[in-house]
């Protein structure tokens with residue numbers, strides 16, 4: 001029997017992920033020691049209330065409310081409290097004491113990442129965060145290590161399970177957004193405040209983390225353009241399917257050029273039309289997937305559970321084994337890679353294409369006027385579809401529905417086109433505007 005040296009692990013938080021991490025650490029201690037080359041000794045679990053009910057039965061003597069003392073005696077600190085404080089202070093304390101830190105805290109990383117990475121670098125410690133994006137799916141390590149020699153062009157992900165669950169039910173079952181959200185909440189997919197999910201805040205945090213990593217550039221959360229799914233209607237989802245698309249909430253991080261041809265990065269979260277043949281269109285229910293386009297590797301897709309206690313615990317344990325190995329081998333931790341320091345560009349610099357649905361007067365010259373407005377803004381029409389006009393009798397002239405698919409153009413030109421169409425006399429209303437991605 002091999003005798004391993006022990007690495008002391010302090011766990012902060014025993015919620016749905018933390019309690020599963022503790023259970024697996026205790027149940028699989030021997031196997032994990034063999035993999036890490038060190039025993040992973042769980043020295044304590046800091047919680048607010050030691051008597052609170054937990055998902056898992058864990059030894060009472062492990063619990064403490066004194067997180068600061070627990071951190072002082074640890075080689076590795078696992079932060080699974082979530083939120084900004086006290087998580088940030090505790091992580092900084094752990095790093096300054098030389099401990100490696102593992103966190104699943106996307107909100108903290110997205111808003112204070114550089115400060116945490118800097119603190120880790122100063123003492124040669126490492127910050128691990130596989131669990132912060134897309135739960136169980138290995139995406140941080142592939143971007144940080146496996147693809148470290150490649151040039152990533154675009155990362156396009158379904159990184160919020162709740163919104164994917166809702167949009168999928170609207171699409172496949174014809175449910176309303178509210179009904180689907182109620183079911184997602186009952187099943188425990190949604191965040192405590194579902195606004196974080198349905199308004200895209202959760203996905204935007206993940207986009208900031210992915211963009212920073214993929215493009216070796218700090219991308220702050222405030223630079224991520226964010227739209228949620230609350231404006232997505234049943235009619236849009238139905239029309240999308242008929243046209244060969246599915247509506248998905250996407251987090252898109254891209255390496256792009258600005259108007260002067262200078263390289264930059266942009267990150268955005270919004271609902272988009274995804275062609276039914278694209279791999280992301282096949283991501284159903286609360287599952288997540290991240291589609292990576294790299295210059296040499298080509299297209300890669302990472303798919304799986306984006307949330308869940310035991311699933312996300314898998315990502316934390318992977319980090320724990322890596323951190324323990326590093327403790328055995330020694331040497332400085334992997335620092336944040338931000339040497340590229342590209343300009344973070346606004347949404348207007350992004351090139352995309354739109355599907356614009358218009359309710360128009362069914363009269364001679366209307367199509368020509370609409371086409372003229374697009375041409376004035378340098379936007380090229382790719383497809384046009386007109387449905388049979390509706391006669392309004394005494395209430396007014398007949399109307400028709402025009403569905404225009406555009407070629408790729410700068411987002412700023414597309415937005416100006418939509419404004420001009422909204423104000424055009426021949427357009428009764430712009431009933432839907434959705435970006436098309438992955439075509």
Ligand code: HSE
Nearest residue numbers: 160161162190191307
């Ligand atoms: N509420 C999140 C989701 C959980 O729906 O994906 C994981 O961040």
